[in-house]
Amino acid sequence: MDTSLVLQNLLTPPVLFFFLGVIAVLVRSDLEIPAPLPKLFSLYLLLAIGFKGGLELQHSGISGPVLPTIAAAVGMSLAVPLVSFAVLRLKLDGFNAAAIAATYGSISAVTFITAESFLDTQKLPHDGFMVAALALMESPAIIVGLLLVKLASTQQRPDNGRMRWGAVLHEAMLNGSVYLLVGSLLIGYLSAANSPLSVEKMLPFTDKLFYGSLSFFLLDMGIVAAQRLADLRRAGAFLIGFSVFMPLFNAVLGALIARGLGLGPGNALLFVVLCASASYIAVPAAMRMTVPEANPSYYISTALGLTFPFNIIVGIPLYMALVNKLVAPAG
Amino acid sequence: MDTSLVLQNLLTPPVLFFFLGVIAVLVRSDLEIPAPLPKLFSLYLLLAIGFKGGLELQHSGISGPVLPTIAAAVGMSLAVPLVSFAVLRLKLDGFNAAAIAATYGSISAVTFITAESFLDTQKLPHDGFMVAALALMESPAIIVGLLLVKLASTQQRPDNGRMRWGAVLHEAMLNGSVYLLVGSLLIGYLSAANSPLSVEKMLPFTDKLFYGSLSFFLLDMGIVAAQRLADLRRAGAFLIGFSVFMPLFNAVLGALIARGLGLGPGNALLFVVLCASASYIAVPAAMRMTVPEANPSYYISTALGLTFPFNIIVGIPLYMALVNKLVAPAG
Amino acid sequence: MDTSLVLQNLLTPPVLFFFLGVIAVLVRSDLEIPAPLPKLFSLYLLLAIGFKGGLELQHSGISGPVLPTIAAAVGMSLAVPLVSFAVLRLKLDGFNAAAIAATYGSISAVTFITAESFLDTQKLPHDGFMVAALALMESPAIIVGLLLVKLASTQQRPDNGRMRWGAVLHEAMLNGSVYLLVGSLLIGYLSAANSPLSVEKMLPFTDKLFYGSLSFFLLDMGIVAAQRLADLRRAGAFLIGFSVFMPLFNAVLGALIARGLGLGPGNALLFVVLCASASYIAVPAAMRMTVPEANPSYYISTALGLTFPFNIIVGIPLYMALVNKLVAPAG
Amino acid sequence: MKRLDLIISERELDAVLKAIDAAGSPGYTVMKHVTGKGPHGSVSEAMDFSGLGANAHVIVFCQPEVLDRLRQGIQPLLGYYGGVAYVSDAEPL
Amino acid sequence: MKRLDLIISERELDAVLKAIDAAGSPGYTVMKHVTGKGPHGSVSEAMDFSGLGANAHVIVFCQPEVLDRLRQGIQPLLGYYGGVAYVSDAEPL
Amino acid sequence: MKRLDLIISERELDAVLKAIDAAGSPGYTVMKHVTGKGPHGSVSEAMDFSGLGANAHVIVFCQPEVLDRLRQGIQPLLGYYGGVAYVSDAEPL
Ligand SMILES: Nc1ncnc2c1ncn2[C@@H]1O[C@H](COP(=O)(O)O)[C@@H](O)[C@H]1O
Ligand SMILES: Nc1ncnc2c1ncn2[C@@H]1O[C@H](COP(=O)(O)O)[C@@H](O)[C@H]1O
Ligand SMILES: Nc1ncnc2c1ncn2[C@@H]1O[C@H](COP(=O)(O)O)[C@@H](O)[C@H]1O
Ligand code: NA
Numbered sequence A, B, C: 001m002d003t004s005l006v007l008q009n010l011l012t013p014p015v016l017f018f019f020l021g022v023i024a025v026l027v028r029s030d031l032e033i034p035a036p037l038p039k040l041f042s043l044y045l046l047l048a049i050g051f052k053g054g055l056e057l058q059h060s061g062i063s064g065p066v067l068p069t070i071a072a073a074v075g076m077s078l079a080v081p082l083v084s085f086a087v088l089r090l091k092l093d094g095f096n097a098a099a100i101a102a103t104y105g106s107i108s109a110v111t112f113i114t115a116e117s118f119l120d121t122q123k124l125p126h127d128g129f130m131v132a133a134l135a136l137m138e139s140p141a142i143i144v145g146l147l148l149v150k151l152a153s154t155q156q157r158p159d160n161g162r163m164r165w166g167a168v169l170h171e172a173m174l175n176g177s178v179y180l181l182v183g184s185l186l187i188g189y190l191s192a193a194n195s196p197l198s199v200e201k202m203l204p205f206t207d208k209l210f211y212g213s214l215s216f217f218l219l220d221m222g223i224v225a226a227q228r229l230a231d232l233r234r235a236g237a238f239l240i241g242f243s244v245f246m247p248l249f250n251a252v253l254g255a256l257i258a259r260g261l262g263l264g265p266g267n268a269l270l271f272v273v274l275c276a277s278a279s280y281i282a283v284p285a286a287m288r289m290t291v292p293e294a295n296p297s298y299y300i301s302t303a304l305g306l307t308f309p310f311n312i313i314v315g316i317p318l319y320m321a322l323v324n325k326l327v328a329p330a331g
Numbered sequence D, E, F: 001m002k003r004l005d006l007i008i009s010e011r012e013l014d015a016v017l018k019a020i021d022a023a024g025s026p027g028y029t030v031m032k033h034v035t036g037k038g039p040h041g042s043v044s045e046a047m048d049f050s051g052l053g054a055n056a057h058v059i060v061f062c063q064p065e066v067l068d069r070l071r072q073g074i075q076p077l078l079g080y081y082g083g084v085a086y087v088s089d090a091e092p093l
């Protein structure tokens, strides 16, 4: 059953275009999606996912499992960095360990979106409040990461080691991608309540184009991930192992919590994917600014070069099987 | 009734995304839509609005109020700069007064488009020939502005003050945005007559995507307008007052003319919006080239930093109320 | 009948937007579609045409005329450069003759796409395997071109004239545009077989937007082609004549082969268009790298400045008339 | 030989390039989408959609005598529209 | 006069420009979307969608005394974040 | 120290960067999307969609001895494909 789910996932356009990008790098094709075109798709996807999440949140209301689920998600984004840090410190210094830990506590919006598309092709329903959980998992992980830096750093840092917490919180909460996602969520929520006609007019943009745009963007992500994979090889076996086993561990943890929350299989898969995915947008940007001592090729390459492809290709169907076993045996 | 219209306008995605952009600047989020992505949306909107206008013009024919309305619109684009110039000369030198005057004689396509979207959500019909009026109001205002420069300038100018009228007319008539708008209008007009099937195939692009693309573009416009607002504060109270009261004055004038023309409420609103809006695309570009003595931060910041947001947020519903009162009491 | 077809073709949005771009250059409007926006449309069109071709190939199966047609197309991409070279050597040196010859052996994807749109407005069916033929005609022409360079070059070349065939084959087969087209074709083929639901979700992106995006891109192509036309005038009467008569000659040849293959009028037109069009993407890029002795303004200006507009504007309807006469008298 | 660095508005680029050609320069290089700050205020790409234009950075490598002619063609443009122009020494590799 | 060329990460650009203003420089020019390689590794535009940023190239033409103040403001940033800064001579056209 | 400015076609960029690495340069900076005019004609971004490529501007700050090795690696490329290379003096800030 696992392998059939893997195959069903593999042979959809988003995943196939991701492969096309990976292979382009491997065979050294000069296929390139020049900047800032990837940014267009990335902004679009955040806007659309936020807007759609807001609509659904308006329709479903903020009740039942909404608040507990969001709280659990935020909890995971605080807990995962701590566990990850403990593991990473076995081999890495405090700066690098903290930066990678923050990365894994946070989420990958594109992995989440790909999981939603997977659920749609499986005709499994899922809810808009999961987008709110997504949006709220970026910032806490950054803050925990920086606290870990502060605790772990014996080394001299500028400003005599005093963190500029204003700058840090700003980076964590007002990072462009977090801001756009949360803003679009609110806009979807408000529009749905007040102007159904205008929502109707948004849908061809936010809804109909979504799947194709995701596929196009994943073509670029495939190119970028494959370029990063080479870096990762240089980073060594420990980090390669971490990039695969940590997500799996977090996925199992996530599945158990999803069962505790009583989530349906769709929402449960999304919850697991949030736990198992790692950030390659907001967190690396924040770490680059606030922890320049850490090597970006470590935290970007683990999250983007291996964990991301792993999740996109085999992770999502695997987690689905996990959810089917652990959470919703009847689903 | 006014406030309910304002609220109805406020809580639609285009206006909310505009706000999201404004707030991004105020809270110093690093959200950014890098060049040339805004240009993509701006070109798209001009192409789409022109094409749709052309279709409608083909269907409605050039009769009834079409020519008088277009003539009145062109007349307003000649008259508004004269009045504005007289007001602005109270405080500003001839160069700056002329450049700002030209800006207010011309139009803002995005304000027009947002007004059309507002009418659509109000289910009020409007006609394609208003797009022709829009297209024809850019060039005259530029020419009047430059005549005013010539008359008012006592200062030595290069080429011994001789205007290079060839260059000026070229700038006024063949500016990229005017050219694309007029060209798309003609293409819509011709296609609708000769190839209905091909028009059918254009509509998903020009029509269905329109509202979402407008919303995305307004996110960027919000960012840019908010950046300009800071400039405007430095420009002082006189220009701030001008940026709000001049549009209101022009709106009342426009509403009276719309009544004289016997326009329905939809077209009347669009006419008023044309009168009340100011150009931040074609005119500033032309002024930058031909009147380098004027300070761009004056004419851009008034038009873009205050008049544009004012019109988008409260102007359009206000003008609607005005139209309901003055033009079409039964509407 | 010819002139009515020409007119029907002329008054569709794609061709009219192409004209709008050409005229923008002639009247020196500052209308510009800045890089990398044209690249976005070009990548999109390749992805969409490939994907749609793959879907259709899956539905029609690989049988009947598929393999003979593809073989004939590849044959033409080998034969056309040889004939072209013989003609061009009358006036040009070996390097330039070989580079231009390769250009005409290859194809123009946008011409092909415009021909498909023309067929759609004529309600004539055509098949997905023609996209496979399109994809397979780029590489052979490049290789023949480079063989011709090798044979014809008496001049000293670096590496003592030894061709780096690895690099050449790489350039020919893995050029970004060829790679994306072939990859998207495979993805369409695989998705259609395995995940009809996901194909359904791709269509608003790949199908509905296609015609509008083509029109937008042709606006840019009009600008670029018109800029190139000036170069071509400098290149002289011989190359100008070649740019029109060679496509016509190849079209007649193509029509005869299409008759031999028993193709229906839709596929026959596409086959003729493949033979008659010249590459301005993959081949010039390859020639620039591997035959720097040839003057790019020759091979780009012939293909893009004259042959492309000729095909878009009068070629396609002309070839349709030819096909109606030669291939399918009853069609 | 000499190296000339010009920073001007994109809107004046055509006029400047014409002046460079007219001075008999062997070539030039242009970088667009340049931003900056000078006596006339800040220039950003924020209004890029408007055709208002950012700055352009032009580099010319040429003989000293070409530089003299360049000075004559370009100084008036810089005087009227703003922009900066600096010269340094440079030798072919 | 002097010409200063700075190459730094886009992420540090704001801090660097603030330092340039603080040093009393008459202006500056910025080119973004710059890539490269240095002691800290390669920088590309590949992660552009992530806000990670490529490099920026900043040019300042100024008097030698401004340069001294610039040195003080910019050296600490380069030391902590990386980047290079080189000075050459330049004369107004 | 020395500053080397190279202007070449984007298509040859990989080969040039390989030569720079091979010469033992401590780093380099690349600006793409550069246009210009030279002995081989005009280069614009108009055909950007085609993979034909505009120019790239490469800057290298290095010791004089690296420059000698750079000359050997890069001259043949410039000779065959075109492009310009100029050297000036530069000192670390
Ligand atoms: N001192 C300077 N150093 C570097 N660039 C400058 C300097 N002054 C002016 N610029 C550039 O030249 C442009 C035009 O200057 P201006 O119009 O004179 O304010 C500015 O936007 C800057 O990009
Ligand atoms: N020797 C050099 N020559 C030219 N550019 C350099 C050099 N060293 C470093 N850079 C540039 O400065 C950026 C930052 O360098 P770093 O952070 O010190 O590795 C690099 O990505 C390059 O763009
Ligand atoms: N004298 C020059 N000054 C500045 N840039 C030049 C000069 N000559 C050539 N270039 C640049 O080098 C590129 C390649 O030159 P080429 O292939 O030799 O014509 C041109 O497109 C210009 O960008
Ligand atoms: Na996570």
Ligand code: NA
Pocket: B080, B103, B104, B105, B106, B107, B274, B275, B276, B277, B278
């Ligand atoms: Na107006």
Ligand code: NA
Pocket: C080, C103, C104, C105, C106, C107, C274, C275, C276, C277, C278
């Ligand atoms: Na051909």
